[in-house]
Amino acid sequence: MAKSIDVSDLNIYYGDFLAVEDVTIPIAAKSVTAFIGPSGCGKSTFLRSLNRMHEVIRGARVEGKVLIDGQDLYGADMDPVNVRRMIGMVFQRPNPFPTMSIYDNVLAGQKLNSKRMKKTEADDIVERSLRSAGLWAEVKERLDRPGSGLSGGQQQRLCIARAISVEPEILLMDEPCSALDPISTSVIEDLIHELKSQYTIVIVTHNMQQAARVSDETAFFNLSGVGKPGRLIEHGRTETIFSNPTDSATEAYIQGRFG
Amino acid sequence: MTSTQAPAPGKNTVIRRPGDRIFSGLSLSAGVLILVILAGVAIFLTVQGIPGITAHPDEVKSGKSFLPYVWPLVFGTLVAATIAMLIAVPVAIGVALFISHYAPRKLGQGLGYLIDLLAAVPSVVYGLWGIGFLAPRMVPFYAWLDEHLGFLPFFGPASATGRTILTASIVLAVMILPIMTAICREIFLQTPRLHEEAALALGATRWEMARLAIFPYARSGIVSAAMLGLGRALGETLAVAMVLSVGVGTVTANLIGSDNPSTIAANIALGFAEATGKSVNALIASGLVLFVITFLVNFAARSIVDRRKEFSGAN
Ligand SMILES: Nc1ncnc2c1ncn2[C@@H]1O[C@H](COP(=O)(O)OP(=O)(O)O)[C@@H](O)[C@H]1O
Ligand SMILES: [Mg+2]
Numbered sequence: 001m002a003k004s005i006d007v008s009d010l011n012i013y014y015g016d017f018l019a020v021e022d023v024t025i026p027i028a029a030k031s032v033t034a035f036i037g038p039s040g041c042g043k044s045t046f047l048r049s050l051n052r053m054h055e056v057i058r059g060a061r062v063e064g065k066v067l068i069d070g071q072d073l074y075g076a077d078m079d080p081v082n083v084r085r086m087i088g089m090v091f092q093r094p095n096p097f098p099t100m101s102i103y104d105n106v107l108a109g110q111k112l113n114s115k116r117m118k119k120t121e122a123d124d125i126v127e128r129s130l131r132s133a134g135l136w137a138e139v140k141e142r143l144d145r146p147g148s149g150l151s152g153g154q155q156q157r158l159c160i161a162r163a164i165s166v167e168p169e170i171l172l173m174d175e176p177c178s179a180l181d182p183i184s185t186s187v188i189e190d191l192i193h194e195l196k197s198q199y200t201i202v203i204v205t206h207n208m209q210q211a212a213r214v215s216d217e218t219a220f221f222n223l224s225g226v227g228k229p230g231r232l233i234e235h236g237r238t239e240t241i242f243s244n245p246t247d248s249a250t251e252a253y254i255q256g257r258f259g
Numbered sequence: 260m261t262s263t264q265a266p267a268p269g270k271n272t273v274i275r276r277p278g279d280r281i282f283s284g285l286s287l288s289a290g291v292l293i294l295v296i297l298a299g300v301a302i303f304l305t306v307q308g309i310p311g312i313t314a315h316p317d318e319v320k321s322g323k324s325f326l327p328y329v330w331p332l333v334f335g336t337l338v339a340a341t342i343a344m345l346i347a348v349p350v351a352i353g354v355a356l357f358i359s360h361y362a363p364r365k366l367g368q369g370l371g372y373l374i375d376l377l378a379a380v381p382s383v384v385y386g387l388w389g390i391g392f393l394a395p396r397m398v399p400f401y402a403w404l405d406e407h408l409g410f411l412p413f414f415g416p417a418s419a420t421g422r423t424i425l426t427a428s429i430v431l432a433v434m435i436l437p438i439m440t441a442i443c444r445e446i447f448l449q450t451p452r453l454h455e456e457a458a459l460a461l462g463a464t465r466w467e468m469a470r471l472a473i474f475p476y477a478r479s480g481i482v483s484a485a486m487l488g489l490g491r492a493l494g495e496t497l498a499v500a501m502v503l504s505v506g507v508g509t510v511t512a513n514l515i516g517s518d519n520p521s522t523i524a525a526n527i528a529l530g531f532a533e534a535t536g537k538s539v540n541a542l543i544a545s546g547l548v549l550f551v552i553t554f555l556v557n558f559a560a561r562s563i564v565d566r567r568k569e570f571s572g573a574n
Contacts, residue, residue: 056459058364085462095457099475108471109461162461 002200003069003086003169004029005050010064011229012042012049014057019045021229023064025219032196034211034238035204037221038253042230043204044092044174046221050202051087051172052080068170085113088163090173094155096147096162103143105158106130109166125165132195133161134187153184160191164199171195173203177210189214208254212242220250304547311540318537320530329545331510335424335520336549339499340492342428342514347435347492348485354436355443356469371444378437386501389430394421394502401425401515418517425514427502427522431495435488442487446480447473479564486560493524493553500525523549 005027012020020042027033035043048054049062052073066073073083088109096105106126110117117125126143130136135157139150147158156176163171173192177185192201192214205211211218219235233247245251312325321328354374358367398421405415454472463471474481499522508521521529523545534542 051460053456053460056456081462081464083462084460089460091453091456091460093453095453097454097457097471097475099478108458112461112463112467112471159457166461 002029002198004200005170005202006065006067006070007050008065008067010046010049010062010066012045012054012062013060014045015059018229020049020221021231023232025232025235027200027202027217029069029200030196030198031217032192032201032203032215033217033219033235034215035202035219035221036206036208036211036253037230037233038223039206040230041221041223043221045230047172047174047202047204048089050170051089052078052083053089055080085109085166086168087170087172088166088168090156090159090163090171090176092175092178094152094159094179096150096155096158098146098148100147101144102139102147102150102158105147106161106165108162113166129161129165130158132164132191133157134191135161151184153180153187156180156184156188157191160188164195168199170200170202173201175204175206178206185210208242208256212238218242220245220247220253222249222253301547301550304543304550307540308544308547309540310537311542311544314537314541319541320534320538321541325541325544328541329523329548331508331520332523332526332545333548333552334510335508336493336522336524336552338514338520339424339428339431339522340489342425343431343435343492344485344489346429346432347439347488350432351436351439351443351484351488352481355440355447356473358440358444359447360465360469360473371441374437374440374444376437378441382434382495382497383501385430385434386498389426389498389502390422393430394423394426397421397423397426397429404515412512413514415513415515417515420517422502422519423515423517424503424519427499427519428514430498430502431492434495434498435491438491439484439488442484443477443481446477446484450476482560482564486557489556490553493549493556495522496524496528500528 007026008024010020010023011018012023023046035047037043045054050066050073054060054062062074068087072078096102097108100108103126104111106129107122110122110125127136127140130139135154138154139145139158147155150158156179160176177188180188189210192203195201203211203214215238217235218238218241220233220241221230222233223230234241234245234250241250242254245254311319314325316322316324319328354370358370358374362370398417398419401414401417401421401423405417409415450473454476455468458468458471461471503519503521503525508526509518510520511518527542527546530538530542
């Protein structure tokens with residue numbers, strides 16, 4: 001199920017502005033990879049290029065290669081809509097559909113696949129997804145209530161449930177805990193540990209402890225200067241990056257000396 | 260309460276800043292003014308209308324008592340407005356969506372300006388367009404409808420001039436399109452990026468994104484736009500009067516015949532100049548009926564929107 005990602009020589013543009021330059025990184029299947037680095041260095045931009053969400057912004061484009069289990073993500077025969085069904089995404093700010101019930105939010109992706117589903121089948125998917133997202137116990141009595149009535153942490157877990165209800169191959173998370181309290185954060189970190197057995201997970205985080213806690217691999221991005229594009233400085237096993245980084249900028253960032 | 264500086268309950272006076280006071284005064288008086296005007300219109304219509312409602316058939320020009328007199332007009336008004344809405348609402352939503360989310364930015368802006376301009380065209384121009392351009396061109400189409408769909412009560416026998424209630428409804432639809440499109444476009448443009456991206460990231464096509472993120476967000480705005488359009492369609496006098504140029508009109512299901520229903524507003528416009536005595540009151544009473552219809556429709560629309568308020572995302 002879970003797929004690997006292989007990025008080589010990727011340049012990412014907003015119009016004429018080169019935001020991320022020359023990234024090459026392999027990401028193994030069923031692993032958790034954390035992207036760290038100072039604000040504005042292109043972590044979100046890079047993450048969004050992995051499920052072709054980058055190109056929904058006007059004028060945005062990429063150059064280079066991204067292979068998903070050997071298949072060219074930007075190949076001519078790849079439909080971005082299908083790509084996004086295969087590669088799920090959780091955003092920095094929780095974004096459940098406010099006009100939908102909790103139940104319908106979880107099923108939103110399923111309904112796009114426009115499969116006719118039996119009620120029992122739909123119920124099963126909702127329960128399974130909410131259980132995996134650690135939200136079932138809290139919402140099972142009010143599945144028909146609007147998703148916007150939940151707390152921030154619950155909304156974010158609802159978004160995770162929505163993303164995994166379609167059983168994607170890969171799950172991308174852009175600072176999923178940055179708007180959450182410590183308890184919701186730890187719930188989501190536990191969740192990432194559990195999801196790892198089924199999904200390839202890439203998570204952007206500003207929190208060093210979080211990167212150390214949840215990830216197998218860590219990639220450090222940095223700006224080469226003001227107005228210059230962001231670059232991947234180094235990547236490797238999380239223990240190695242944290243205990244023995246090659247680059248002095250990585251060490252400085254991890255020790256909190258800048259960023 | 261942990262703070263010791265908090266004012267004791269009871270002495271708790273809210274500080275009112277001058278800006279707040281002025282603004283709340285202004286908005287209160289604006290609100291009251293609208294209600295007063297509305298009440299004034301309602302009172303005028305009622306006081307002047309009652310003699311028309313109670314008038315003896317011999318006292319009015321139509322020679323009928325009020326209900327048989329006004330019923331065909333109510334029928335015509337509702338038919339014309341309904342057809343106009345059936346045509347205009349989907350088109351307005353489609354065009355607005357095209358402008359806001361499909362068209363390249365330059366083209367979208369250009370179209371937007373064009374539509375805003377159309378909203379400023381006076382209704383007499385639409386009336387002339389209806390008579391001079393649309394009606395003759397609809398004649399062959401009506402003949403075709405009569406021939407092929409004539410088994411339906413709506414189509415046939417066909418009018419030879421093309422000046423039918425359907426033509427009038429199409430003119431109305433064109434008239435109310437710009438304002439509805441303009442409002443829908445503005446609302447669609449304000450859909451939070453967050454929700455659009457939520458849909459896209461789930462693998463929604465652009466149309467599915469519209470259904471998941473844009474329309475639910477724009478729901479109450481679309482209803483408001485439709486109500487504005489409907490208000491104009493119900494109340495439009497000149498264009499309808501010009502296209503139909505009939506008197507009181509008949510009650511018929513045939514939409515393309517030469518014996519047409521008329522509308523309340525058109526009937527007032529055509530009849531007011533030469534009306535005298537109780538006939539004037541009868542016209543005013545028909546205006547009261549239109550007022551009530553408009554009020555009821557708006558009320559119904561609002562209650563539809565309110566019923567799903569907690570799902571509106573406003574919280
Ligand atoms: N929609 C956009 N249009 C133009 N430039 C953008 C857009 N989003 C981000 N950028 C630019 O791309 C660079 C990388 O931003 P981002 O990927 O958001 O960084 P990070 O997530 O690491 O904080 C920044 O210089 C930012 O200004
Ligand atoms: Mg970011």
